[in-house]
Structure formats: C-alpha cells, structure tokens
Amino acid sequence: MAGGILWFTHLAMKEINMYKYPIGKLRVQPVGIIIFAAVMATLGFQVLVTAVQQLIENNPPEKMSVDQLVWLYSIMIFATVVKLALWLYCRSSGNKIVRAYADDHHFDVVTNVIGLVAAVLGDKFYWWIDPVGSILLSIYTITNWSGTVMENAVSLVGQCAPPEVLQKLTYLVRAYTFGVLYFVKVDIELPEDLPLKEAHAIGESLQIKLEKLPEVARAFVHLDFECDHKPEHSVLTKLPDHKSDHKPEQLL
Structure with missing residues (x-):
C-alpha cells in the first residue's frame, strides 16, 4: 500500500x-x-x-x-x-x-x-x-x-525559507547609500542559450520595478550565465593600501 x-x-x-x-x-x-x-x-x-x-x-x-x-x-x-x-x-x-x-x-x-x-x-x-x-x-x-x-x-502553507537559502538570495542583492537614497545592484543567472533580446527584457523589467521603489535612486541588474566566478568589478585593487602584483599598463 x-x-x-x-x-x-x-x-x-x-x-x-x-x-x-x-x-x-x-x-x-x-x-x-x-x-x-x-x-x-x-x-x-x-x-x-x-x-x-x-x-x-x-x-x-x-x-x-x-x-x-x-x-x-x-x-x-x-x-x-x-x-x-x-x-x-x-x-x-x-x-x-x-x-x-x-x-x-x-x-x-x-x-x-x-x-x-x-x-x-x-x-x-x-x-x-x-x-x-x-x-x-x-x-x-x-x-x-x-x-x-x-x-x-x-x-x-508558505513557511519561510531556511536561513541558508535566504543568505544565498541576500548575497545576490546589494544596496548602498547614495545620498538619502540607495543604489541597488542585483546579480541574476540566466540560461546560457537564452536569446539576448529575452535576457535584456528580463533585466530591464527587473530594473524598472526596483527603481519604482521610493528608497531606490538607481538600480543595476547584472546578467550572467553562471555565478561561480569572481566579481568582474573589484574595488580592492583600487584602494591605496592594497598590494597587487598587477602592473598598470602605460597609456599611449
């Protein structure tokens, strides 16, 4: 049975x-x-x-x-x-x-x-x-x-997700102050074979919805096909006390 x-x-x-x-x-x-x-x-x-x-x-x-x-x-x-x-x-x-x-x-x-x-x-x-x-x-x-x-x-009945799931979702959304309002950055993962037109529509619609919030001054939606790599835009390398082996290229 x-x-x-x-x-x-x-x-x-x-x-x-x-x-x-x-x-x-x-x-x-x-x-x-x-x-x-x-x-x-x-x-x-x-x-x-x-x-x-x-x-x-x-x-x-x-x-x-x-x-x-x-x-x-x-x-x-x-x-x-x-x-x-x-x-x-x-x-x-x-x-x-x-x-x-x-x-x-x-x-x-x-x-x-x-x-x-x-x-x-x-x-x-x-x-x-x-x-x-x-x-x-x-x-x-x-x-x-x-x-x-x-x-x-x-x-x-709609129980709240466990802490590890919430932490993962929170990690994908960042917000920082910009005067009295906030800048919001969101990373979302899309299928690798998704057409560019559809990916752009998804990112733009999410950006528009975020910017409708009264606390948000500007929203940035980063689209990617995988999320295992390091962030593309690193701030540490631009800090004065940060030591890096990378030598800046000479500008012509």
Missing part, C-alpha cells in the same frame, strides 16, 4: 499539463506523503485500540507450536533483511518521495524486530508482553508519522 501511494504520487507529478496546472505539480509530492503518513498513523491508532482491548479482556492466546515458531522466525527475519536492504538503498536518494519510502522501510525494520521479540517473549513467558509491545509500537507509529504529516503540511 505504501509503495502504491508513493508510486501514484510520482506518476501524477510526471504528467504535466500547463493549461490545467500552469505552475506544475510539485506540490503533489508533499500531498502524497501526507496521505501516506496519515494512513500509517491511522493504522497505528487501530493497533493501539486492538492491543488495549486485548489487555482489558485479559484473554491470553494459545501457545504457538514449534512449526508456527519456525514459520514466524523465517518470515519475519526474511522480511526484515529485505526491508533493511531497501532502506539502505533508498535513504541515499535526493527525491523526497524515495526518502519517504526509505522512512517506511526503516519503520518496518524497527516494528518487525520489536514485534518479533514481543511475540516470542509473550509466547514463552507472559502473554501480556505481546500486546504491551504492540502498544509501544503503535505509539511510535503515531508519533513518527504524525511528525511527517506536520513537516510536509508546513511546506504547503
């Missing part, structure tokens, strides 16, 4: 219809994760109700036979090993849907191990160990997946 929900979410994101969804379907990703996490949290609550009901009724189950124990060990250990391998494989992905699937595999590993231990101890010693283990697992399930719901729900 988990894989089906996440796979449907992935397929929905790939189907692009610019007329029906003009801004794309990127928000389908957190919506799919929220649905998946909500289902898991609901299942955890159902397990909690069943385990508490079993304790209240005080109805111990029958002891498992040797064959049943062998089947239990075989199935649970095999499933846990497979889930562990899938978790190690999926957790390195940068895709949030795959990462959610990795969380599901990790959750299954934890629940399988604890569930197996609780079932065996409950069968050999005290029957109530099994429902108590189920209660602990259900609380873990509800807490874990409720946190996932909240994390993705926040991303849908």
